Amino acid sequence: MVDNNSPNKFIPYLREDRLPHIFCAGCGNGTIINAFLKGMENAGMDFDNIAMVSGIGCSSRIPGYMKCDSLHTTHGRALSFATGLKVSNPNLDVVVFTGDGDAASIGGNHLIHAARKNVNLTVICINNNIYGMTGGQISPTSPKESFATTAPYGSKDYPFKLAELVATAGATYSARWTTLQVENLIGSIKKGFENDGFSFIEVVSQCPTYYGRKNKIRTPTAMALTMKNNTIFKFEADKMKEKDIIGKIVVGEFVNKQHPEYSDNIQKLSKENFGDNTLINSAYEVLK
């Protein structure tokens, strides 16, 4: 039994001096922090060996609240920085937190090429269907006929399907869940850590402040209810016609396979041609 003053079990991983965090009431980012930490515990990862990389956006503020090494990089280029980090130090477990505008809009090419090269990263893409930080503009993953600051008559475009896109581009693990299916999300994050290759987990999250306000679903619970009603599982969606799936959130695992990995290939190349692994130029090794 834990004593009465026991803190929450996720708070030891967070920077307590920065809490409560800046996210709005009911934002899904906090849920994803918890699910990430629980998935990391279930996978048996070393928290000191994890490096977190993020770009710009609401979701990219998450590594700032974690008590581990983190890197806050330029807009959309989080995956490029993470690739460099992983190739130069292959022992590190690199986790990338991106948003939908970060990964799909400005960093779209970085996303598909990181998936094509199959770099050993765990990418958690928080998809809240809108640009939350800059004031509610339409994003590449906004559903058809949804409203935003830059779409006052409703968006007429079809959204990106990020999990399917990454699966087609050659990633070895790709899944999509919402913030309400926490157990599945924890299992997916655990599988993403254990998978040797590019693991992409798209989490559809609620944004009551901007998406909810523009689309007349203002409270977090109403957004959660709308999200739950629009969710269909992948095995169910395979049997349905394509016109019935428009506007729904298809959740499930899209790909789970084995494939040669990028940093292993580079080490193998170095061993074959030069007889040794690539150098790690660490400041600590010079001091020794």
Place this chain on the structure above:
Amino acid sequence: MIYIDEDLCKGCHLCVYMCYQNVYAISSNANKKGVLLPYVNFEDRCTNCGVCEVVCPDQAITVNVNKNWWVNKDTNFNPRFNVK
């Protein structure tokens, strides 16, 4: 016991929505931040599933109920069968 940290809670009421046993209820009086805090109404109903703990975006809820002890050990552990 189920603890709710009143300094961290922002009053999104996702715990009220997600709890399938309706353990939580919303208080009628706002605190000094203007937040309608949830409170534990029926603690004996809690099955220690841990969903509210994970789903709380502000890390405010701690569940410490001495029931369904296997839930916290390993999520893949099946208590009914010894053979997988």
